[in-house]
Amino acid sequence: MPSLARPARARAATQTFPANQPYSSYWHPSTLLSWSPVSDPDAEFNRGAVPLADRFSDPATQANAHARAGEGRVTAIAIMNPSTSNNPSQGSGAFDVNTQDYWPYVDLLVMWGGSAGEGLILSPSADVIAAAHRNGVPVLGTIFLPPTAFGGQLQWVWDLIQRTGSTYPVADKLIEVANEYGFDGWFLNQETAGGDSVLANQTRDFMKYFETNKPAGMHLMWYDAMIFTGQVSWQNELNNWNKMFFGPASSRASDEMFLNFGWGGTGKLAASRTKAQTLGRDPYDVYAGIDVQANGYSTNADWASLFPEAQPHTVSLGFYGSEWPYSSAAGHADYQQRASRFWVGANRDPSNTSTADAWKGIAHYVPERSPINDVPFVTSFGSGQGHVYAVDGAVLAASDWNNRALADVLPTWRWIAQSSGTPLVPDLDWGDAYLGGTCLRVTGALDAANATHVKLYRTRLALAGGENVSIAYKIGAAGAASHMSVGLAFEDDPATFAYLPVDSAASAGWNTQSWSLAAYAGRTIAIFSLQFESADPVASYDMKVGRIAVIDGAVDIPAPPSNAAVTSFVKSDSATGSLRMRWSLSPDATARYHVYRVNPDASRTFLGGTPNTAYFVSRIARVGAETATTIEVRAVGIEFGESAPETTQILWDFPSGVDGGSRGGDGGARVAPAAIDLGQNEPNPFGDTTRIPFRLSAAAPVSLVVYDAAGRTVGQLLRGARSAGPHAAEWDGRDESGRAVAPGVYFYRLHSGAITSVRKMLLVR
Numbered sequence: 162m163p164s165l166a167r168p169a170r171a172r173a174a175t176q177t178f179p180a181n182q183p184y185s186s187y188w189h190p191s192t193l194l195s196w197s198p199v200s201d202p203d204a205e206f207n208r209g210a211v212p213l214a215d216r217f218s219d220p221a222t223q224a225n226a227h228a229r230a231g232e233g234r235v236t237a238i239a240i241m242n243p244s245t246s247n248n249p250s251q252g253s254g255a256f257d258v259n260t261q262d263y264w265p266y267v268d269l270l271v272m273w274g275g276s277a278g279e280g281l282i283l284s285p286s287a288d289v290i291a292a293a294h295r296n297g298v299p300v301l302g303t304i305f306l307p308p309t310a311f312g313g314q315l316q317w318v319w320d321l322i323q324r325t326g327s328t329y330p331v332a333d334k335l336i337e338v339a340n341e342y343g344f345d346g347w348f349l350n351q352e353t354a355g356g357d358s359v360l361a362n363q364t365r366d367f368m369k370y371f372e373t374n375k376p377a378g379m380h381l382m383w384y385d386a387m388i389f390t391g392q393v394s395w396q397n398e399l400n401n402w403n404k405m406f407f408g409p410a411s412s413r414a415s416d417e418m419f420l421n422f423g424w425g426g427t428g429k430l431a432a433s434r435t436k437a438q439t440l441g442r443d444p445y446d447v448y449a450g451i452d453v454q455a456n457g458y459s460t461n462a463d464w465a466s467l468f469p470e471a472q473p474h475t476v477s478l479g480f481y482g483s484e485w486p487y488s489s490a491a492g493h494a495d496y497q498q499r500a501s502r503f504w505v506g507a508n509r510d511p512s513n514t515s516t517a518d519a520w521k522g523i524a525h526y527v528p529e530r531s532p533i534n535d536v537p538f539v540t541s542f543g544s545g546q547g548h549v550y551a552v553d554g555a556v557l558a559a560s561d562w563n564n565r566a567l568a569d570v571l572p573t574w575r576w577i578a579q580s581s582g583t584p585l586v587p588d589l590d591w592g593d594a595y596l597g598g599t600c601l602r603v604t605g606a607l608d609a610a611n612a613t614h615v616k617l618y619r620t621r622l623a624l625a626g627g628e629n630v631s632i633a634y635k636i637g638a639a640g641a642a643s644h645m646s647v648g649l650a651f652e653d654d655p656a657t658f659a660y661l662p663v664d665s666a667a668s669a670g671w672n673t674q675s676w677s678l679a680a681y682a683g684r685t686i687a688i689f690s691l692q693f694e695s696a697d698p699v700a701s702y703d704m705k706v707g708r709i710a711v712i713d714g715a716v717d718i719p720a721p722p723s724n725a726a727v728t729s730f731v732k733s734d735s736a737t738g739s740l741r742m743r744w745s746l747s748p749d750a751t752a753r754y755h756v757y758r759v760n761p762d763a764s765r766t767f768l769g770g771t772p773n774t775a776y777f778v779s780r781i782a783r784v785g786a787e788t789a790t791t792i793e794v795r796a797v798g799i800e801f802g803e804s805a806p807e808t809t810q811i812l813w814d815f816p817s818g819v820d821g822g823s824r825g826g827d828g829g830a831r832v833a834p835a836a837i838d839l840g841q842n843e844p845n846p847f848g849d850t851t852r853i854p855f856r857l858s859a860a861a862p863v864s865l866v867v868y869d870a871a872g873r874t875v876g877q878l879l880r881g882a883r884s885a886g887p888h889a890a891e892w893d894g895r896d897e898s899g900r901a902v903a904p905g906v907y908f909y910r911l912h913s914g915a916i917t918s919v920r921k922m923l924l925v926r
Contacts, residue, residue, distance in 0.1 A: 165238070165273075165305075165350050165384060165481055176255055178247070179739035180841065181731045183207070183777050185248040185287070186338070187280030188906075189925060190320035193334045195870035195905035198341050202921065205743060205775040206250040209290025209300075209343035211566070213378075214532035216297030222619055222655050222687055223528040224512040224574050230528045233467070233474030234268040236382070236419065236448050237261075237483040238348070241272050241289050245279040250287050251771055252545075252564030254779055256591075257496070259487040260545050260565055261289075263504035264296035265529035265573055268477075269380065269417070271348040273484075275305030277312025279846075281321075282335075290344045291566035291772050292545055297532035299345035301380055304335075306351045308393070313353035318360060322367040332371045339379060346380030348419070356391030365405050368414040383407065383415040385450075395421035398429035399436045399447050410441035419448045419479045425463035430475045437476075447476040454482020457489060458503050458520040468526045478527070497589070505575065512577050531573050533620040536628055537712040537800045539752075540618075543569040547591055547598010550767045552755065552803070554595050554633065554671035554707065557767035567597060567753060567770050572617040582610035585693055585702065595633045595671055595707025596801065603693060607644060607702035612694035614648065614658075620689055621652070622711055626682030631675035633708035636666045645704055647676070648690035655687045671707055678711070686711065712800045719749035719798035722774070725809040727792065732813075736783040740792075740811060743775040747796035747804060755803065759791040760784055768792075783813050837863070839911045839918040846923035847894075853878070854889045855911050864912045865890050875902060878909075894924050901926075 183206035188196060198204035218230045241259055242248040252258075261270070270293050274283035283303045293300045306321065307313040321331050335347055351364065364387065371381055388394050388402040396403050399418055408414035424430050434444040449467050453460045468474050482488075486499035506514040506522025514525035545568030550558040571589075578584040583606065590602035603615065622628075632647055646660040661676045689709065693702070725744040732738040744754070753772045757765040761784050768778045781790065790813070793806035840854035853865065865879035876897045878890040892909070896902055904926045910919045 165352070176253055178249060178253070179731065179733065179779055181729050181739055181741060181777075182779065183250045183741070184246070185242070185250050186284040186342075187245050187274070188282045189280055189904065190282065190317060190331050191903060192280070192905040192923060192925070193282055193338070194330055195903075196334065196338070197870055200870045200908070201906070202919070203250060204341065206773070206777055207284065207287050207342050208773055209285070209287050209294060210772040210774075211291040211294040211343075213294045213299060213345065214297040215534055216530045216532040217534065217621060218528045218530045219619065219687075220528070224577060225514055225524050225528065227514065227525055228528040229474060229526070232445065233527060234445055234448075234477040235266055235523060235527055236269040236271060236417070236477070236479040237267045238271040238273045238419075238479065238481045239484040240274065240482075240488065241484070242274070242286060245274040245276050245283055248286055249777075249779075251566065251769070251773070251777060252288050252562065254560065254562055256546050256548055256561035256563060257493045258546055258563045258565070259484050260568065261292070262500060262544060262571060263575070264293065264298050264571075265531065266504050266523045266527055267298050269301060269382070270298050271301045271303060271382065273303055275303050275307070277307055277314070281305050281307075281317060284338055284342055285344045287342070287773065288545070288565035290342065292568045295532070295568070296570060297530065299378075299380060301346050301348045301382060302339070302344060304347050304349045306353045308352045309354055315353055315355045318351060318353050318356065318364070322360075322363050324363065329367045329370045332367055332374065335371065336375050336379070340376065345378065346375070346382070346416070348382045348384070349415070350384040350386065352384075352386045352393055354393045356387065356393075358389065358391050361387060361389050361391040361405070365414050368406065369408070369412060372413055372415070380416045382417040382419055384419045385421045395423065397421045397423040397427070399433040404436065404440065407437075407440065407442065413442070417446045417448060420450050422450045422452045422481070424449055425466065428466075430466045434475050445474070445477045448479030449476050450479045450481055452481045453485050457485035457499065461519070464519070464526075474526070478523075493591075501575065510577055511574050529573050529619065531619040531621070532570060533618055533622065536622050536624070537710065538620060538622060539708065539710040539712065539799075539801045540569040540571075541594065541596035541708045542571065542589060542599050542601045542706070543567055543594070543597035544571065544589060544599045547594060549594060549598055551594040551596060551598070552767065557757070557765055562598065562769075564769065564771070566772055569597070572601075573619040574616050577616040578613050579616070580611055580613040582612075584611065585613040585615070587615050590705065593635070593705055593707075601706040603691070603702070603704045603706070605702055606698070606700055607693060607695050608698040609694070609696055612692070614690060614692050616688060616690045617709075618689040620686050622686040624678050624681050624684055624686065625713075626679050627714050628678045628711055629675045629714070630661070630678055631673060631708070631710045631712070632663060632706065633671050633673045634663060634666075635671050635705040635707065637669055637703060639666055639668050641666045642695070643704070644693055644695045644699065644702065646692040648688070648692050649681070649686050650688040650690070651681065652685040652687040658688075658690065658692070660692055710801070716800045716802040717749070717798050718802040719747045719751055719796040719804045721804040721807045722747045722754060722794050722796050723807055725792070725794045725807040727809050727811055730811045738781055738811070740778045740781060741775070742778070742792065742794075742809070744794050744807060746774055749796065750799045751796045752799050752801060753797045755795045755797055757793040757795070757806075759793060761787055765793065770797075781811070788812065788814055837911055837913050837918055839920055841920060842909065842922045846925045848925055850891055850893045851922060852889050852891050853909055854887065856887045857883055857885050857913070859885050861913045865909065866912070867892055867907055867909050869902070870906050870908070875907065
């Protein structure tokens with residue numbers, strides 16, 4: 162039978178990462194037990210840091226009348242990163258990653274991954290958590306217990322569900338990880354054969370323990386594979402063989418069940434609905450799996466059984482491999498086209514899914530949901546990647562980047578362009594930006610017959626009277642007429658729009674305009690749109706929109722963060738390096754933090770951004786002969802005003818490959834340059850013996866110690882003087898008494914004089 166265990170397919174640029182790059186977390190069950198956010202130096206970079214937004218749907222304004230609100234939901238199991246290991250925590254210096262984008266049609270995202278050789282338990286990366294939460298979508302990590310054909314070992318299942326007294330310690334750790342990193346639970350996929358009823362019962366009890374001890378809002382989703390005998394036997398339905406892993410309402414074992422793919426044309430979905438109801442469970446907690454990893458929108462699916470016409474949806478929908486638009490695409494433009502057809506259908510319009518194609522798009526069945534509930538609302542149409550990074554219209558970085566944590570809430574509808582003639586074409590554009598790396602671009606032939614109304618956002622913005630709406634736009638020439646108006650419809654009359662005409666451009670660059678909304682006090686904005694019209698023909702109309710905002714009064718400027726510190730600065734050569742840094746929160750509400758370097762001419766270069774309070778700069782370049790570089794951190798408020806800077810420094814005149822960071826937010830006293838360069842152990846992970854390389858810039862006494870995740874010393878590998886140059890030590894996974902230590906995360910620390918360098922390694926057996 163099919164399973165979820167096929168190899169991952171993902172398209173990604175080849176990149177080389179610096180030695181001090183923080184990575185997203187992954188574990189085997191036994192190594193998870195030794196994990197602690199205190200001892201994990203990457204943990205602070207892996208926190209999602211964006212709370213889960215509330216969102217809503219509204220049948221009165223939904224785009225597609227065929228879609229049914231409040232019924233079937235959508236889970237997307239997606240590969241968001243190329244592999245289980247070596248995924249940067251906060252994005253990287255590459256363009257064209259899987260950004261998901263069509264969040265209005267997704268209710269749960271499972272970040273898929275895990276492998277026998279890397280790790281079975283995969284935490285969602287911080288940038289994915291942030292992007293999904295901003296759109297109101299919970300994110301689950303993956304617990305993957307693979308078939309033996311994919312390296313699965315039955316002992317790993319027992320390791321996962323091990324019991325100590327009345328507790329299940331791995332379950333407690335899974336809850337701790339999700340709480341620490343700020344994501345929403347786990348997808349449990351147990352496909353390792355060879356089990357028995359004892360294993361099945363203890364697996365169920367492990368799940369029930371998780372359900373009992375998890376915080377409100379945390380999910381556990383179970384995949385239809387193991388049955389009550391302990392065998393792996395995909396049922397393709399909820400039935401008596403697997404109901405123990407779902408459970409009745411009074412003592413549930415999981416929050417959702419993801420059914421295997423063989424339910425089409427069998428009546429199994431209707432039977433699953435009935436079984437869920439007899440258990441007192443919501444039938445929409447059952448997800449009918451559709452495997453789209455290979456064929457995407459060419460997949461043959463029994464839509465009539467899942468979403469029958471003129472009847473309630475039978476159960477919910479679960480996609481496996483919903484990254485297909487990205488992984489199958491020839492490039493970025495192709496990815497965007499495939500994603501549009503996958504989610505909203507062949508017409509590129511969620512309001513019009515009429516087509517002879519069997520795949521009508523998910524917008525045909527499920528209405529869009531919006532997280533835009535409150536003032537302020539600000540969007541710059543950022544997708545979380547770009548070729549430049551702009552701040553208030555000024556390009557402050559001109560290189561490729563991705564960081565999905567910096568994505569905005571994209572338009573609810575992509576795209577509804579209404580015209581009695583040939584409509585203009587709205588799209589995202591990665592060639593220009595007002596903030597970030599993307600803007601909205603509307604192009605085409607505009608004349609009286611082709612006037613176009615572009616519906617963008619479903620909102621629920623209650624107006625008290627002090628609010629204003631603003632727009633940033635670019636038409637390309639000073640004095641050029643905009644031919645554009647901002648459209649607002651209100652919940653008490655959503656079919657009628659009030660239009661606010663946009664002035665002619667004052668400059669060829671970005672222009673801004675705002676309007677008071679005092680006249681609409683007491684009303685609630687339901688739809689945000691743009692209207693384009695011209696009595697005279699404009700053969701090649703080209704409008705860029707860089708920001709839309711509804712805020713209360715003037716833009717609030719937050720207080721700056723405090724205690725900025727570079728905690729590690731490693732040079733790759735005399736003129737480039739990478740650094741880790743952290744700071745304390747601004748006392749005001751923030752959307753993100755921006756990190757800059759100050760150039761010798763007092764200009765700024767953007768280095769990156771995050772909603773978190775720790776950030777990794779993968780590359781910083783020395784300018785000329787500067788001996789120190791000032792680093793700024795600025796808080797960006799929820800109305801996107803930017804604070805005054807909090808500063809620290811890095812120092813360039815120290816040996817390559819060692820730490821020259823300064824600590825403290827006062828500009829920083831210099832940390833004594835380290836004369837050691839500690840390399841990553843090879844291989845890593847390792848099972849028998851690993852080699853630990855290091856280099857000394859001068860002869861010096863050194864100490865090399867291995868300790869466990871709790872900080873206990875395991876063994877001393879070296880102690881004494883060593884000459885300048887390269888050295889190495891080996892560790893065989895044994896303590897000082899010669900006993901083999903348990904698999905897990907270990908740290909090795911090289912110490913010389915006042916200088917210490919630490920790295921982590923993973924022992925697997």
